[in-house]
Amino acid sequence: MPLPVLVQHLVRNRLGAYCEQRVPAEERASRRVDLRFEDEAVVVFESRPLSGEWVALDIARFRFNRASGTWQLDAPHFGINPSWRTYSNKPVRELDRLIAMLDADADGVFWA
Secondary structure, three states, X not given: OOOOHHHHHHHHHHHHHHHHHHOOHHHOOOOEEEEEEEOOEXXXXXXXXXXXXXXXXXXXXXXXXOOOXXXXXXXXXXXXXXXXXXXXXXXXXXXXXXXXXXHXXXXXXXOO
16 A cells, blocks of 8 residues: 555655755765665665666665554665665654664664
8 A cells, every 4th residue: 555645745855855965966976875665665765877777776665554654765785686674673753763784884884
């Protein structure tokens, strides 16, 4: 089930602005950071051109719990079967706290 419209609007404003500021203007022809909606989650991904096509690599996933109105941050797990693992210790109501956690990348799992 897709995220509620007001939640989508919040995400586009806050997380969209974060994605835009991650890439300096002079690098935007060769690197992008963007987001996509997947059911009750939002995935931040980075893409770069390769052989004439843009290739994307997932960076982080923000999962929304509709019942509690909370968010959790997941980190990608790369391997034979790519998946996600929970990164934030507990759900939070403030999306901005998880965006700050992604930006700080204290463990080097997102931007390293």
